[in-house]
Amino acid sequence: MYFYLYDSYLGEGKYEKEMSEIESYLTDLGITGPIERVSVFKTVKDILKSAVKKGAKTVVIVGNDNTFREAIKVIPDFSVTFGLIPVGGESDIAKFLGIPQGVLSCDTLSARIVEKIDIGKISTPGGSRHESGNGKYFFSSVTIPKTLNKMRCDGSFNLVPKEMGNITICNTSFSEEAASLQYDFMDPRDGKLDLFISTSPPSFFGKVRWWFGGKANAARQSHLTVNKIRIESESGVAVYVDKAKMEDKVFEIGMAEEKIRFIVGRGRLF
Amino acid sequence: MFSKGSEGGDTIIAQGVRLEGEFKSAGRVVIEGEVVGNIETTADILIGENAAIQANIAARNATIAGYVKGDISVAEKVEIGPTAEITGDINAQVLAIEAGARLVGKCVIGEVAGQKNKKEKEE
Numbered sequence: 498m499y500f501y502l503y504d505s506y507l508g509e510g511k512y513e514k515e516m517s518e519i520e521s522y523l524t525d526l527g528i529t530g531p532i533e534r535v536s537v538f539k540t541v542k543d544i545l546k547s548a549v550k551k552g553a554k555t556v557v558i559v560g561n562d563n564t565f566r567e568a569i570k571v572i573p574d575f576s577v578t579f580g581l582i583p584v585g586g587e588s589d590i591a592k593f594l595g596i597p598q599g600v601l602s603c604d605t606l607s608a609r610i611v612e613k614i615d616i617g618k619i620s621t622p623g624g625s626r627h628e629s630g631n632g633k634y635f636f637s638s639v640t641i642p643k644t645l646n647k648m649r650c651d652g653s654f655n656l657v658p659k660e661m662g663n664i665t666i667c668n669t670s671f672s673e674e675a676a677s678l679q680y681d682f683m684d685p686r687d688g689k690l691d692l693f694i695s696t697s698p699p700s701f702f703g704k705v706r707w708w709f710g711g712k713a714n715a716a717r718q719s720h721l722t723v724n725k726i727r728i729e730s731e732s733g734v735a736v737y738v739d740k741a742k743m744e745d746k747v748f749e750i751g752m753a754e755e756k757i758r759f760i761v762g763r764g765r766l767f
Numbered sequence: 768m769f770s771k772g773s774e775g776g777d778t779i780i781a782q783g784v785r786l787e788g789e790f791k792s793a794g795r796v797v798i799e800g801e802v803v804g805n806i807e808t809t810a811d812i813l814i815g816e817n818a819a820i821q822a823n824i825a826a827r828n829a830t831i832a833g834y835v836k837g838d839i840s841v842a843e844k845v846e847i848g849p850t851a852e853i854t855g856d857i858n859a860q861v862l863a864i865e866a867g868a869r870l871v872g873k874c875v876i877g878e879v880a881g882q883k884n885k886k887e888k889e890e
Binding site: 656718 | 784786794804
């Protein structure tokens with residue numbers, strides 16, 4: 498059974514026409530199902546719980562990139578197949594997954610190409626002030642800007658930036674941070690994280706450009722594929738998880754135990 | 768000597784980064800920074816001019832242009848550039864050294880070394 502999770506903004510009048518087109522095309526394709534809307538009183542998690550209870554095998558997220566980002570925080574906890582109907586402006590996540598915009602995405606849903614996609618997980622073993630115990634999931638990347646922090650990787654070796662470095666830990670190549678690395682091998686199905694350390698170039702002007710966000714010289718960019726990373730800092734460290742800030746003294750970054758099953762399009766970028 | 772693109776891309780330890788401990792990989796490894804410990808890959812390794820390594824190295828092929836203190840065990844070919852400075856023993860099937868390279872250590876080259884490396888890997 499298909500189940501549709503609508504973002505709250507889709508109730509606005511300007512989406513009425515597009516939504517009715519989508520709903521009637523879903524009927525033509527024979528993949529209709531119950532609909533529930535996110536609201537102040539009903540979170541994505543509440544809706545997913547009720548969908549699973551009702552026997553849903555496929556949950557389709559209908560909304561934009563923000564809806565997807567909210568959903569990704571909880572969907573690894575649910576063992577169903579997910580789909581996406583992007584509505585209301587260009588969706589970068591949909592492009593990455595090869596899903597066309599609006600009503601055309603119904604064909605992708607109907608074709609049902611399912612990929613098992615990794616989801617990253619960041620946790621704070623010491624007990625975070627931000628998350629309760631189990632940690633936080635991420636789709637794209639974790640970044641630590643301008644740091645000299647040591648990292649313990651896979652329990653077998655340490656990486657130490659000897660100069661101030663930007664650290665980017667990617668699950669997928671989807672994000673501005675990941676795209677700026679100009680690295681084509683990231684695969685969200687390989688069960689591994691891509692770790693990049695960009696240190697400042699040796700020349701004075703190079704350092705200035707790097708400090709203000711310019712691309713680091715490729716020769717100064719380290720890259721490793723790892724399963725687990727532990728970062729510790731007595732004074733605390735600030736990390737950005739899919740752009741959301743977290744601060745703590747210890748972070749463990751790895752993969753969620755279960756991959757998510759997602760319906761993707763032929764034009765996917767992986 | 769190096770084939771393009773190992774699975775999942777290369778491992779690169781660039782200048783300004785130090786790796787400490789046991790590092791194992793199934794892909795190509797490029798080192799321009801510092802390493803202390805052991806490095807093992809089933810593919811090729813390239814040690815750049817600025818690299819400083821205090822580690823034992825095991826790989827399929829190796830090209831060395833930097834500083835290495837440790838034993839080098841290679842299944843096929845070791846190429847040592849003019850800027851290389853190596854203190855340690857080398858086991859390989861083929862060894863090529865350019866003029867200017869410094870090497871302090873014992874070399875075992877040829878079929879015997881290749882077989883020995885293969886045996887070690889199997890074990």
